Amino acid sequence: MSQLEGTLIAGRYEIREHIATGGMASVFKTWDHRVERIVAIKVLRSLDKNDLRAVERFRREARAAAALAHPNAVTIYDFVEEGGQYFLVMEYIQGPTLKQLITQRRRLQVREAFEIACQVCSVLQVAHARGFIHRDIKPQNIMLTWNGITPLSQDLSSGLWVKLTDFGIVRVAEDAGLTNSGIVLGTADYLSPEQARGETLTASSDLYSLGVVLFEMLAGRPPFVGPTAVSIAMQHASTNPPLLRQFNPSLPISVERVVMRALEKEPGERFHSAIELQQALRACLRELVQQGHPAVASPWQGLASPAGGGGPLFPPQRQYP
Incomplete structure (x- = not known):
């Protein structure tokens, strides 16, 4: 290319x-x-x-x-x-992907992870209402930018703006024969069980994938790992995920409950819509803030000054006429 x-x-x-x-x-x-x-x-x-x-x-x-x-x-x-x-x-989005942020930070704060997920829920709710399934929710498809706007809620003011990309690309690839048995090579980490089994996808499939993204943001790794895409897909299809707090014991049990419900194997046992997941995330965060829980005590660090130093995630941009 x-x-x-x-x-x-x-x-x-x-x-x-x-x-x-x-x-x-x-x-x-x-x-x-x-x-x-x-x-x-x-x-x-x-x-x-x-x-x-x-x-x-x-x-x-x-x-x-x-x-x-x-x-x-x-x-x-x-x-x-x-x-x-x-x-x-x-x-054109001037900013890193969520995958780059996770790679740099390893784990995100609860407030950060929930805000990102809530914004993804906002666009998924509209897309699903129109019968449009994304099919490839993953950190690589979630772009992050910083513009001082607060789209999430009145009680958070991070200035983070999330942009979801690649709507429809997976569907095109499937029709063109570029995928193998419903498995998108390189993105098996985020497959829903029904997608791994080659079954019909629904809006709930996107919510499962977003649950995987939430798990990774908070645990520093996805729930399932393996030597090949097929081995990971098989785990999504039939193996119960490990508990989130196994990898991050400092997390409140309420946070784990929300994430693990999104990762239920059966679509009917997950959240019924993107707005329901968003509401659960907001309610959980609001409760933790009211309790003064240390998991949400730290302020949002911003993309320009990541935890642990290392300089800004925004590199100098080449200027074009």
Whole structure:
């Protein structure tokens, strides 16, 4: 994909810099000459231009994602077909992924983890109401930015803003034959049991994956680990997860209860909606704040001054005209 750098797409999008490559897509920082702003362009790897069904699915998912206007969803600006390749043009987020934050911090504070999860719940509630399942909730798809806005609640003022990306990409990959038995290579850590078994997914599947993300934020590791993606997927399908406090004994039991309910094997035993999970997180946090529990006593540290030093997570940004 590096050969795309310097390419002008659709007469307006100048690809400037490779940002990241995942299991299914590569992302580039791009300059939009028409409106003079930096955007991100995502190219779905291995999409066969002759596979008309996959191409049409990519178009439909791009349109659906673009219609999902929500402050916690990465905005889709354009869909471009050129030179046998297919590009999603989207909002560029200057900030780290949640995975990068976890890697640096290992564990997040309860207040931090709950705030991030609550914002993801906000966009999932809207998406699920429209019959749209994300299918790939993971820290790599959760972008973090810092702008002084407080979207969560009146009693928290962190300024953190969460952006969920990659709506529909997994569905496209499945239709194009880029996944194996429903397992997305490289993201088995976050699969719901039904996804691991190749069964029909529901909104509850996203909530399970978000529960895994919560577990990782608070424990410093996902609930299941193994030598291969298949071995991890099998654990999600049939093995009860370890208790959260096994890895972080200082956590209140109320925090563990919320996270473990999200990780129930049977969808009907999980939270019934994203808003219900969000309300449970807020109620738990509110109770801990009222109790003056030490788990929430420390202030939000902010992304610019991470725990343990190491400098800001925001590197100096290259300036484009």
